[in-house]
Amino acid sequence: PQMPHGHMPLPSFWKVVEDTLQQSSAQLRTFCQTFETVTPSPVTQPLNPAEERKVLSLVSKHGPDKLYQVTSNISGSKDLDLTLLRGQIVALLQSADTKGNTSRWLVDAGGPRGFVPATKLQPY
Numbered sequence: 001p002q003m004p005h006g007h008m009p010l011p012s013f014w015k016v017v018e019d020t021l022q023q024s025s026a027q028l029r030t031f032c033q034t035f036e037t038v039t040p041s042p043v044t045q046p047l048n049p050a051e052e053r054k055v056l057s058l059v060s061k062h063g064p065d066k067l068y069q070v071t072s073n074i075s076g077s078k079d080l081d082l083t084l085l086r087g088q089i090v091a092l093l094q095s096a097d098t099k100g101n102t103s104r105w106l107v108d109a110g111g112p113r114g115f116v117p118a119t120k121l122q123p124y
Contacts, residue, residue: 047089054110055089062091062108067124074116082107082114089124090116 047055058067067089074084084090090107097104097115104115 051089058089058091058108058110062093065123066091066093068092068107068121069124070116071120071122074120076114076116078115080114082109082112082116084109084116090121092121 055067068091070084070086070088070090072086074082076083082090088109090109092105093108093113094106095118096102097106103118105118105121106113107116107121
């Protein structure tokens, strides 16, 4: 199978590749800006790459509607409680603990799983 640009001299071929990449990166930037304007969130700090990868894996495992952001630091006191920082993203697994208490939610923090106070979570 012949690539459509197979007959081009190499420098022009790379130019085409570069232009295409720049174009899609510009589109992605525009998309991100639009997305940020549409969803203003009081605690959103820019996520670092590691956190971003974690969020992507949580989305692929649990779906975007299960994502919550921690609104203030949580220090877990009981067994199975998670200690989380404000701004972290978690996925909701169950909106109650093992005893059916709905003020403690079971979340996946991108690895560790445990309970957090429901009042310190907001939809992401």
